[in-house]
Amino acid sequence: xxxxxxxxxxxxxxxxxxxxxxxxxxxxxxxxxxxxxxxxxxxxxxxxxxxxxxxxxxxxxxxxxxxxxxxxxxxxxxxxxxxxxxxxxxxxxxxxxxxxxxxxxxxxxxxxxxxxxxxxxxxxxxxxxxxxxxxxxxxxxxxxxxxxxxxxxxxxxxxxxxxxxxxxxxxxxxxxxxxxxxxxxxxxxxxxxxxxxxxxxxxxxxxxxxxxxxxxxxxxxxxxxxxxxxxxxxxxxxxxxxxxxxxxxxxxxxxxxxxxxxxxxxxxxxxxxxxxxxxxxxxxxxxxxxxxxxxxxxxxxxxxxxxxxxxxxxxxxxxxxxxxxxxxxxxxxxxxxxxxxxxxxxxxxxxxxxxxxxxxxxxxxxxxxxxxxxxxxxxxxxxxxxxxxxxxxxxxxxxxxxxxxxxxxxxxxxxxxxxxxxxxxxxxxxxxxxxxxxxxxxxxxxxxxxxxxxxxxxxxxxxxxx
Amino acid sequence: xxxxxxxxxxxxxxxxxxxxxxxxxxxxxxxxxxxxxxxxxxxxxxxxxxxxxxxxxxxxxxxxxxxxxxxxxxxxxxxxxxxxxxxxxxxxxxxxxxxxxxxxxxxxxxxxxxxxxxxxxxxxxxxxxx
Numbered sequence: 001x002x003x004x005x006x007x008x009x010x011x012x013x014x015x016x017x018x019x020x021x022x023x024x025x026x027x028x029x030x031x032x033x034x035x036x037x038x039x040x041x042x043x044x045x046x047x048x049x050x051x052x053x054x055x056x057x058x059x060x061x062x063x064x065x066x067x068x069x070x071x072x073x074x075x076x077x078x079x080x081x082x083x084x085x086x087x088x089x090x091x092x093x094x095x096x097x098x099x100x101x102x103x104x105x106x107x108x109x110x111x112x113x114x115x116x117x118x119x120x121x122x123x124x125x126x127x128x129x130x131x132x133x134x135x136x137x138x139x140x141x142x143x144x145x146x147x148x149x150x151x152x153x154x155x156x157x158x159x160x161x162x163x164x165x166x167x168x169x170x171x172x173x174x175x176x177x178x179x180x181x182x183x184x185x186x187x188x189x190x191x192x193x194x195x196x197x198x199x200x201x202x203x204x205x206x207x208x209x210x211x212x213x214x215x216x217x218x219x220x221x222x223x224x225x226x227x228x229x230x231x232x233x234x235x236x237x238x239x240x241x242x243x244x245x246x247x248x249x250x251x252x253x254x255x256x257x258x259x260x261x262x263x264x265x266x267x268x269x270x271x272x273x274x275x276x277x278x279x280x281x282x283x284x285x286x287x288x289x290x291x292x293x294x295x296x297x298x299x300x301x302x303x304x305x306x307x308x309x310x311x312x313x314x315x316x317x318x319x320x321x322x323x324x325x326x327x328x329x330x331x332x333x334x335x336x337x338x339x340x341x342x343x344x345x346x347x348x349x350x351x352x353x354x355x356x357x358x359x360x361x362x363x364x365x366x367x368x369x370x371x372x373x374x375x376x377x378x379x380x381x382x383x384x385x386x387x388x389x390x391x392x393x394x395x396x397x398x399x400x401x402x403x404x405x406x407x408x409x410x411x412x413x414x415x416x417x418x419x420x421x422x423x424x425x426x427x428x429x430x431x432x433x434x435x436x437x438x439x440x441x442x443x444x445x446x447x448x449x450x451x452x453x454x455x456x457x458x459x460x461x462x463x464x465x466x
Numbered sequence: 467x468x469x470x471x472x473x474x475x476x477x478x479x480x481x482x483x484x485x486x487x488x489x490x491x492x493x494x495x496x497x498x499x500x501x502x503x504x505x506x507x508x509x510x511x512x513x514x515x516x517x518x519x520x521x522x523x524x525x526x527x528x529x530x531x532x533x534x535x536x537x538x539x540x541x542x543x544x545x546x547x548x549x550x551x552x553x554x555x556x557x558x559x560x561x562x563x564x565x566x567x568x569x570x571x572x573x574x575x576x577x578x579x580x581x582x583x584x585x586x587x588x589x590x591x592x593x594x595x596x
Contacts, residue, residue, distance in 0.1 A: 149513045292508065317508070317533035326523075326535070 062276055065406065068443055070389045070430030071414035072163050073277065074269045076357065077434055079348050082271045086341045095336055100313045107311035110299040113343040120246045121263040122253025123285040127296035129339045130282030130331065133266025134166040137240055138173025139295045139329055140264045140284060144208035144236040145179060146293040146328065151234060153205035159184045159193045161215035162240060164419040188422055191219040191382040191391060193226065206235035213241050217428065218389030219382060227256030239263040243270055243283065245387045247354035248362065262286045271345025272338050281335030292318060295329030360433035361388035364440065368431040371444040377451040381426060388432055391416065394425040396455040404450035410443060468498035468592060471563055475579055476588035477539035482563060483582060490545060494567040495527060495536060495558060498592055503529040506555035511547040512569050518542060525568055527558060536568060540578050546570035
């Protein structure tokens with residue numbers, strides 16, 4: 001099937017009309033040094049039959065393990081109605097339409113989504129979505145630099161309790177645009193941001209502080225004190241939050257005396273399946289005063305000449321089709337289909353339903369920690385409340401334990417030893433509302449067997465060596 | 467025809483400059499510029515205390531049609547901004563040379579004013595552009 005609507009005749013006629021012989025000639029002002037001759041490492045195109053086969057093979061490889069891994073993407077129950085409704089012909093598109101105002105239904109849905117996200121985060125305005133949570137943070141950092149005109153350093157403080165991949169992506173997105181990201185160490189004994197390290201890094205001009213809540217280690221940061229600390233230094237506060245947790249905990253808009261300036265995060269927990277890692281979507285909200293610095297599309301509600309409600313794309317002077325190189329971002333479309341799913345998910349659950357899911361996650365995680373804490377060779381890394389994730393420490397290497405668990409059909413968690421070597425044999429485990437008492441007990445038993453086998457094997461090989 | 471007061475100086479980017487009695491200058495966009503841009507919906511003002519070099523983009527005027535940078539026509543320091551524009555950007559349309567002023571600046575060197583256009587020269591530029 002041809003997805004490009006222009007026939008060769010169309011192309012020839014268009015070229016003739018503008019007096020150019022070929023498409024190459026049309027672009028000949030672009031220097032050859034800037035041109036790409038083919039893309040390396042990109043496989044050949046496949047037809048539908050071929051690609052279906054590849055994707056099936058890959059999905060089988062993922063399997064359907066009993067999942068205790070979170071680390072940024074979370075397994076939640078998704079009511080069957082969500083994707084049944086989202087895949088109706090009226091909704092089924094990944095794009096905001098080019099003739100946007102002709103698609104009132106799409107715009108209304110995005111408007112409802114924005115209202116829900118603003119409400120969840122306790123802030124004034126939301127955009128129509130970002131690519132994912134990590135790139136949303138990169139955009140939020142750029143936005144903070146634009147909005148904070150009292151600061152000239154473009155220094156953004158990034159706690160190590162932030163998701164390590166978010167940190168990498170933000171540096172990749174914004175690092176070459178004059179921003180300086182400063183990593184702030186955490187308190188290794190309790191898994192939250194180290195205030196002394198923060199003070200030490202805060203010498204001189206600051207543009208923004210990133211605060212993850214809950215943080216990557218599942219811990220709660222002292223967001224009120226951190227927010228006030230940043231504002232006292234005229235730095236902006238960027239909240240990185242799990243939207244599901246906001247049904248229970250204080251939203252960024254209420255942090256400290258003035259609230260966070262920008263909130264962003266990963267929208268996947270709101271009705272988007274894990275799907276081998278994507279597609280997901282990011283969200284971003286902010287205070288009204290910074291709206292002109294916000295990237296992405298924003299849908300507004302208005303009335304037409306006859307007084308009827310209508311929806312429009314608004315504040316477009318921020319965008320590249322008007323502001324060109326000075327646009328707030330080159331993001332021009334959004335993860336429309338994922339947003340549709342999330343909006344339906346939130347509509348079906350409502351505020352009470354979301355709070356119910358969040359409460360069940362927290363209760364299951366507390367129960368899981370109770371069970372895992374009693375397993376031989378396992379101890380809890382930190383004490384205190386956790387949302388739906390926590391760090392446990394093993395008395396043997398993590399990777400072979402995870403392999404052992406995988407062989408029993410269990411995705412046992414995220415190995416922290418690469419990104420957080422100072423924590424030793426640390427494993428990040430997660431229990432959402434999808435886990436039953438039996439699942440948790442089974443996980444505890446399997447983990448005990450795995451640790452015993454790995455530790456025993458190590459002892460055996462150590463004996464052989466001596 | 468656009469209003470071009472004879473007592474002001476002008477830049478090729480359609481800003482006007484008025485030398486005040488205290489030696490500071492007031493800067494805004496010309497009647498021609500406001501008419502070309504259309505109804506203003508937002509003005510992003512410079513930061514007081516900012517040091518500007520000639521040609522620096524220091525403010526943004528956003529209309530229903532477009533968003534355009536305002537370039538500083540002179541070197542100096544921003545000493546005042548027209549806060550009234552935050553709630554009433556339409557002042558730029560209604561009174562571009564009066565209540566629609568954008569910012570005030572302390573000049574590094576008053577002689578720089580001589581580099582700008584007179585009203586006659588600016589009128590000639592407008593005719594050329596037309």
